[in-house]
Amino acid sequence: MGDLLVRPLGTRGKVHDVTPDSAGWGYVGFALYRLEPGDRVAETTGTREVILVLVEGRARLTAAGIAFGEMGERMDVFEKTPPHCLYVPNGSNWSAEATTSCTLAVCSAPGKGGHPVRRLGPDGITLTPRGKGANTRFVNNIAMEMQEVADSLLVTEVFTPAGNWSSYPSHRHDEDDFPRMTYLEETYYMRLNPAQGFGVQRVYTEDGSLDETMAVRNHDVTLVPKGHHPCGVPYGYEMYYLNVMAGPLRKWRFRNDPDHDWIYQRDL
Numbered sequence: 001m002g003d004l005l006v007r008p009l010g011t012r013g014k015v016h017d018v019t020p021d022s023a024g025w026g027y028v029g030f031a032l033y034r035l036e037p038g039d040r041v042a043e044t045t046g047t048r049e050v051i052l053v054l055v056e057g058r059a060r061l062t063a064a065g066i067a068f069g070e071m072g073e074r075m076d077v078f079e080k081t082p083p084h085c086l087y088v089p090n091g092s093n094w095s096a097e098a099t100t101s102c103t104l105a106v107c108s109a110p111g112k113g114g115h116p117v118r119r120l121g122p123d124g125i126t127l128t129p130r131g132k133g134a135n136t137r138f139v140n141n142i143a144m145e146m147q148e149v150a151d152s153l154l155v156t157e158v159f160t161p162a163g164n165w166s167s168y169p170s171h172r173h174d175e176d177d178f179p180r181m182t183y184l185e186e187t188y189y190m191r192l193n194p195a196q197g198f199g200v201q202r203v204y205t206e207d208g209s210l211d212e213t214m215a216v217r218n219h220d221v222t223l224v225p226k227g228h229h230p231c232g233v234p235y236g237y238e239m240y241y242l243n244v245m246a247g248p249l250r251k252w253r254f255r256n257d258p259d260h261d262w263i264y265q266r267d268l
Helices: 259-268
Strands: 013-018 031-036 040-044 050-057 059-063 066-071 086-087 093-098 102-110 116-121 128-130 136-141 152-162 185-193 199-204 211-216 219-224 239-248
Touching: 013 219, 031 093, 050 059, 050 093, 050 136, 050 152, 059 086, 066 086, 086 136, 093 102, 102 239, 152 199, 185 199, 185 211, 199 219
Parallel strands: none
Antiparallel strands: 013 031, 031 102, 040 093, 050 086, 050 102, 059 066, 059 093, 086 116, 128 136, 136 152, 152 239, 185 219, 185 239, 199 211
């Protein structure tokens, strides 16, 4: 199994390019562009569907022959306002031209031609609290199961306040056994506020065959091929992450770590 922590390649241009081949799995892809005004990128989706997420900044987007004009509103991700996103089906071209400094995420998974190109958000995306106490976090659901907007992709944003935990109590979704559990690969794109901060993520299996704890920094990406994957952020810093999940079935069914499920049950 390869390294689960992926550092950015630079500070401008395509700074992340996680593919199924590079990750050693079968479904999820994640790329990230950091652009300056006038920078332009263009890609072909091929056999994969894509959700473009304007993490921050503005850009003119075109996809599947349709010009969507300038999209984007929040200039800093920690404004926590709903993101502007674009779904692009497989077999399509898309392009983006930055009109401000811009961070553009490219979330991808196998496409089946089941959904048309369309805008996602900001309408319909509401920042929603989840958890209790030091497990409280705030979620922007971009394309989760209840939103019939994609063939394979599940995409969401999570804001974790200073000193809190997230993706917790520990849970896993690494068996293709619906409805008990679904197999979903997952990436985390991390941001910290202030930017010099750090967070911690542990990825582990119950049998101990995988147990890796990572210190994550601003713009890092982590990979979750299997196992439980809680993360936390120390006092003084808040953490954002963009999750991309995909597998053979576009449903999110997970099982908690039996050692920690009591917390979940207590907090219901």
